[in-house]
Amino acid sequence: MPWLSLGLIGAAALPVSFYLAARFSRDKKQRYRLILHSIFVLTTSYLIYISVGHHHCHSGHFCGAITQATFITPSGVEVPLNSANKDRLGDWASTALNPKAIDPQTACQGYIISNVKKTKHGLTADLDLRGRECNVYGRDVWELALVVEHQAKDRLHVEILPRYVSAGNKTWFILPEELIPKPQIDDDYDGKERELEFNIEDGDDFAFTVKRKSTGETLFTTVGTKLVFEDQFFELISRMPENYNLYGLGEVMHAFRLGNNLTRTIFAADAGDPIDENIYGSHPVYLDTRYYKEDPETGKQVYAPDASDPEEKYVSYTHGVFLRNAHPLEILLRDEKVIWRGLGGTLDFYFYSGPTAKDVIREYQTSTVGLPAMQQYWSLGFHQCRWGYTGWQDLQNVVDQMAKARIPLETIWADIDYMNLYRNFENDQSTWGYEEGIEFLSRIHENGQHFVPIVDSAIYAPDPADPEDVYATYERGVEANAFMMNPDGSLYIGQVWPGYTVFPDWVGAVLNESKTFEWWTDELTRYYENIKFDGIWIDMSEVSSFCEGSCGSDRLGGPDSPPRFLTGRLGMARQMAEEEQLSHRIAHPHRRNVNRPPYMINNVHGHISIKTVAPEAVHHGGILEYDVHNLFGHQILNATYHALRSIQPDKRPFIIGRSTFAGSGKYAGHWGGDNYSLWAYLSFSISQALSFSIFGFPMFGIDACGFSLDAEPEQCARWMELAAFFPFYRNHNEVEKRSQEPYIWDVVAEASRRAMKVRYSLLPYFYTLMQRAHDRGDTVLRALAWEFPDEPWLANADRQFLVGPAILITPVLVEGATSVNGVFPGTGSGTVWYDWYTLEKVKTSRGENVTLPAPVEHIPVHIRGGHVVALQEPGMTTAESRRGAWELIVALSEDNTASGELYVDDGESIVQAETLVVNFSVEKSSLRVKPQGSYKDTNSLKQVTVLGVTPISGVSLNGRSLVSGWEFIWEIGALKIDMTSHTADDFVFFLRPKISLQVVGRIASLPVLPLHLFPEDIPAFAIGRRGAREPIIDRSASKASEGVAVPPAGRRHIPVPFSGAQVALVELPLVEHDAPLLLPAHALPHVAGEPPGAGLADAVPVPGPAHDVADVDLAGLLVPEAGAEDDDEDESGDGGEGYVELSALGEAWRLGPEGGGVGDEDGGAAVLDGLGLALAVSEDEEGDVGGLLGLEDGGGDAPGVDAPGGWVGVVGFEGFGADGAVGGVDTVGADADAPLGRVV
Incomplete structure (x- = not known):
């Protein structure tokens, strides 16, 4: 480990040099040289040491060992720490984490507001620096302008920008609308109706507040804080309520709810997927959801910071905030405040009133960043990829194995393995030849399958000293002025997989004379002529470079030139990045220090010039990379979208990109990057997906089973199941790791088949959701x-x-x-x-x-x-x-x-x-x-x-x-x-349901209810044991032809041959009859040793709770008592005998129990008297009710029971009696106007 030895040497150099300088050197200059030399050695050793900690795998992503140490996220997920990234914090590479850093709120005076002028849709004002300059992290801008626009009823625009910007003043950069469109006032909005209110704080100290008009709640306020605005730094603080709920602010791996103790860095970085660090995309937008409950004294809604009681009734409101700024940003979430910091640009805020999260997301997309691209139907199928397929035959083997395992496969992908020396738009002809590729693509296309290759973001720069090293894509790009430059006008040359590389200038193409878009379209078109791809995968687009600065500018073709190409292995990429890292640059006087800005954001790599194109690189027209770094990924997706439109004008482009910005969803989908085969990353994929729903990317997915490390079968099975319900569904992993295609393990294959069966049956639902996302800004994953x-x-x-x-x-x-x-x-x-x-x-x-x-x-x-x-x-x-x-x-x-x-x-x-x-x-x-x-x-x-x-x-x-x-x-x-x-x-x-009769549940102190049916004029019914798949007696409509013999006259019922029966299907035409049509009963009394029905007319006592009636023969239990009269005394509830009586046109059946009248808490009975069918109920000591339903014509006058006309009741629920009417009667579906014979 030579780097470790060098680190130890460097660590020892400093004290040794100090000792030698002090002990032996009498020359002051010599002593200083020795000391400076030792410092340089130590610093260089340390930089090399930490660069090893930042070595990167595919696409330059970290793939080293992860320590076993973990930390707990706010949602309780245990996550491994990337120790290499964390080690750097000891040297305070981030200003925000340095406790000795200057606090701008203490050092600066803020701004004075004046010249406030109202406009039709808002106001304008001047802001002037109060007092002296503070110049904490740059030079103060003395004069600012405030612009406030109510652009729609639910959208407010607030912008703070330099008041005077001329061609000669390039100290700051205002984001052009050509690069990122700027929302405008709605055409049909007159400015009168406003849900968002903007208020300026009284006095001349500038502060403002945004409120929700309908509730009066403060959504955003800077009161009590100071605005800081410098040429390379700004700070604006918004006060927040206690325990606030924010979502968004990406791209970062974190729990979905952000919490109030973290720093969110927004700076596109090729960094793999470390936890709580900035990675590929830039999305400075958040949702803020607040919960309220009613104050019992005032009746007003009050903020509930700890709302969690399911017994309480809450209401919520959600609003959104977007900062339109492409500079490096840092948002600090702290207790009761959010701190916005940036390294340039303007404070260009947009507020969305909601009041729901879905409203905010919809408005954000439709008005501000654009609606997402509509995808082709086939893109919703399953995609298989890996880094390490060696040729077309490998792809064919995967296709064949998937078919053999009966696992659906829609699209096969190719990583950088297919390229000739890792150069875009050229295949390695040894195993990826064009003729063989044409045959392979013909086969899969005939089978309804598809192919997507990767395209990297850097272009190989040939060695000018080697006449055989010719790369036509590069040559054509030079002719088109398609590449970024150094400040002196020479080509900016970095280093990626092919070796030394140049970088397309998308910004210059949009704003100035660069022909980058046309060149890119031409190169993709030329490649399509050889390989009929179905979509494009854009990678490395942050943009990534393995060295710091334009490391190849002076050495291309010289003795220090790197190998013709990197080996495609992580070790080589790491070694080259280490060797090419340059020392810190020194800023020129009176110019911005863009490579090492005074304020250092909490970037995953430390300084913003590391692992990417240097901030001092120049785009055509003179724009610095410092000001537009976060837009590279966005604009390459823009260029690729329009190139594919040119190649196939009638088809929707399918593009998956890594680096994104606000609005990139209108060009492409996104995958979550190079994750790890760890359970924590499986969990975090949900947070990623939901965050990108906020950002406007319905086409989102992750590398199922993980990209880095070796997947395990159980984990891979769970990942294939989860990812099956993300719109973009792909399995992908790293070179030299074990294969993880879903057919590799039986358990994964079975899990995949089952999950895909559900997914593929839901494809019309997914596609409808995708169209609604494209058409009106709805979300797919929610x-x-x-x-x-x-x-x-x-x-x-x-x-x-x-x-x-x-x-x-x-x-x-x-x-x-x-x-x-x-x-x-x-x-x-x-x-x-x-x-x-x-x-x-x-x-x-x-x-x-x-x-x-x-x-x-x-x-x-x-x-x-x-x-x-x-x-x-x-x-x-x-x-x-x-x-x-x-x-x-x-x-x-x-x-x-x-x-x-x-x-x-x-x-x-x-x-x-x-x-x-x-x-x-x-x-x-x-x-x-x-x-x-x-x-x-x-x-x-x-x-x-x-x-x-x-x-x-x-x-x-x-x-x-x-x-x-x-x-x-x-x-x-x-x-x-x-x-x-x-x-x-x-x-x-x-x-067309008629009456449904069902015994529901179990009476707490009695067995499940037995049942009798009187089937005359009942054309369809079914009876079965609870839990059984098939009924024992089935006379439903579908079985009507089989029929059930109608009992002979005199035996007017069908006995149910078991207890615990329930009616599954009954059709009952309700017409006037001179005999009962239906008589269900519950818990029929029976005394052991006596014949069934004995003494029934004399009210047999109800057996106790322990009495077993499971084997009772119910035949003959019900005996009509002709001409029975209602007994008012029994209904009075005064302790009379208390019958359950069912009356139907003069015929009555009288059933026990003994004791207790209607409404008696210790048990009793209800009597409903009148025309039509009646209700039988019983209530035990626990308030549990058993019984069935009836029809009442409004003539019933049973004490304590309200039985309106057309009444239909259903009883038999445990615990219902306490909540229902007296006697446990539930008047479900009552209709006072229903005529006799109508069921409602």
């Missing part, structure tokens, strides 16, 4: 709190997520688990959830964590009540899936309603000639389907599944009754309708 904004216990929820509004994913994120805890939001306030696999309704309470079974091959998935989801039969490719039969899942809400939509088009065209939008709605037991559009889909509708159905009488399709082809699964309340025999025109169908 935090639970976004859909359920008034449940504050969801504020930290980042271990579950939603796909759209309807699908809830609860993945296993820890090793060795066979179950997982999940919360079902909305429970207790009207939301119902159903298990995707079993179709059963979830039983839980508000805010409760439910333990779900989750063996290693299974990921829990649930569908939300109130939604209709269109599915297709899954295939091995998306093309095959698009040919599959349709299915609808109708998940009913608590009030038996549901809705949904489906978007269909050709799946690839930018401009659609024909589209189809289908809207689904369920109300009053009928499903209606409303198609709009001319696109023709010829696939048949195979099945409709309705969840949460009460037992029904039949199914009608377009008014025609279906006598077969449907099944009601009574134990879970699911209805399946086979649609294969019906045409597409029959798509509308109706469910």
Whole structure:
């Protein structure tokens, strides 16, 4: 380890030199030279030492050993520390972390406001420096301007910028709208109606406040703080409430909720995926969600910083803040304040009022950064990649193995292995030859599969001393002035995989004379002529360079030139980066020190000139890289998008990029970078995905199973399950690590097949969500709190997520688990959830964590009540899936309603000639389907599944009754309708339930209720044992032809041959009869040793709770007592005998119990008298109710019971009696105006 030896030598050099200088040298200059020499040796040794700590793997990313030390994130996830990154903090490479750094709030005086002028949409004002200059981290700007614009009712623009900027004043840089568009005032907005208020603090000290008008809450305020604005530094502080909830501010690996004790650096860096460090993208936007509850004394909403009680009722409001600035930024989240710091540009803020997170995200995209690109349908399939495939034959082997394992494969990818000497747009002809590639691509394209190659961001610079070293892409780029330059006008030359490289000048292409976009389009077009790729993967776009500064400018072609190309191995990249690192530059007088700015942000690599193009590099037109560094990744995606539009004008480009900026989503998708095969990174992938939903990237995914380190089977299985529900679904890993394709391990293969079956059936749902994201700014992946904004216990929820509004994913994120805890939001306030696999309704309470079974091959998935989801039969490719039969899942809400939509088009065209939008709605037991559009889909509708159905009488399709082809699964309340025999025109169908009778639950002190049916004029019913799959007696509509013999006259009932029965399906036409139509009873009394029914008319005493009635023969228990009269004394509740009496047109059956009248807390009975069917109930000591339902015409006058006309009651719930009417009667669905014979 020579670097360690050098470090030890350097460490010893300083004290030795000091000793020699003091002891032997009499020459003062010589002593100083010795001391300076020792310092230089020590510093150089240290830099080399820390550069080893920052060695990087594929794409220059850190792949070294990770220490076993861990820290706990705010959401409780244990994460490994990158010790190399953390070691550097000891030398205070970050100003924010240096306790001795100057506090600008103490040193500076702030600004005075004057000349305030109101405008139609806001105001303008002058800001002038108060008192003397402080010049803490640059030179103060004396004169500023304030511009305030109400751009829409829910959007406010506040900008602070230098008042005078001329061509000769280049001390600061204002972000041009050509690079990043600037939101404007809405065309139809007159400025009058405003949800956001802007107020200037009284007095001449400048401070401002932004408030929500409807509630009066302060959203953003600088009161009590000072504005600092210098040529290389600004600081603005916003006061925050206690325990605030912020989300966003990326790109960083962190828990979804940010907390209030971290520093968020926004500076694009090639850094792998370290925790809590800046990485690839730049997104200075956040959501702020605040919870309130009602003050019982005043009735007003008050802020609830610790809201978490499920028994409380809360309401939340969310607003958003975006800073349009491309300079290096740092946002410090601290107790009750947020500190905004930057190294240049303007304070260009945009505020969004919400009031929900979904509103803020939608407004941010539609008004500010642009709507995301619509993706091709095939991009939603599964993608397989790795660094280390050696040729086309390797790719063919993967395709074959995936097919053999019956695991869907949509797209195969190629990493840098395919390149000739790691040069863009050239293949290694030995194993990646063009002819063989044409054959391979022809085969997979015929099978409906696709190919995507990687393209790096740097271009190889040939050795001018070698006449055979010719690279046409470089030569054409030089002719087009396509590359960045040094300050002296020479080409800026860094170092990446091919060796010495140049870097495309995207900024110069947008603003000045550079022809970079045209050159890039030409190079991609030339490559497409050889390889018919289907999309492009852009990498290394921060932009990455393995040395500091223009390390090849003076040595290209000389004796110090690096090898022709790096070996593609991490060790070589690390060695070259170490050897080429330059010493610190010294700033010129009266100019910005851009390579070493006075304020040092908390950059993952330390100084902002390390591991990237130097800040002093120049773009065409004179713009410095310092001012636009964060835009390189954004503009290469812009260029690639337009290049692919040129190559295939009618097709939507498919691009996945690494470095992104606000608005990059309108060009490309994003993957989470070079993560690690560790459980912590599996967990953090959810936070990454949700953050990029805020940033406007619906097409997001991660490297399933991890990129760095060796994956383990169980972890890989869990990762394949989780990633199956991200829009971009790809498995990818690092060279020289074990293979992790999903077929490698049996357990991963099975987990993948199961998860992909669900994903591929949901492709129409995913595609519809993607279109809604593109069309109106909706999100695809959603935090639970976004859909359920008034449940504050969801504020930290980042271990579950939603796909759209309807699908809830609860993945296993820890090793060795066979179950997982999940919360079902909305429970207790009207939301119902159903298990995707079993179709059963979830039983839980508000805010409760439910333990779900989750063996290693299974990921829990649930569908939300109130939604209709269109599915297709899954295939091995998306093309095959698009040919599959349709299915609808109708998940009913608590009030038996549901809705949904489906978007269909050709799946690839930018401009659609024909589209189809289908809207689904369920109300009053009928499903209606409303198609709009001319696109023709010829696939048949195979099945409709309705969840949460009460037992029904039949199914009608377009008014025609279906006598077969449907099944009601009574134990879970699911209805399946086979649609294969019906045409597409029959798509509308109706469910027409009559009366459903069901014994629900168990009476606490009695066995499950036995039951009698009197079947005269009852055409359809089914009876079965609870928990059984098949009924014992089945006379439902689908089984009607088999029939059940009607009992002979005089035996007017069908005895149920067991206890614990329940009615699964009963159709009861309600017409006037002179005899009872239906007589259910509960807990029928029986005395051991006596014949059944003995003494029933004389009120047999009810047996005690321990009495076993499981074997009672119920036949003959009910004996009509003709002409029975109601006994008022028994109903008075004064301790009379107390019968349950069911009356129907003069015939009555009288059932015990003994003792207790109506309303008696110790048990009793209710009597409903009148025309029609009646109710039988009983209440035990615990308030638990048993009984069934009846119909009342409004004539009932039972004491304590309100029975309006058309009353339908359902009883039999544990614990219901305490909440229902007297006697435990529940008047569900009462309709006072219903005529006799109508069920409501």
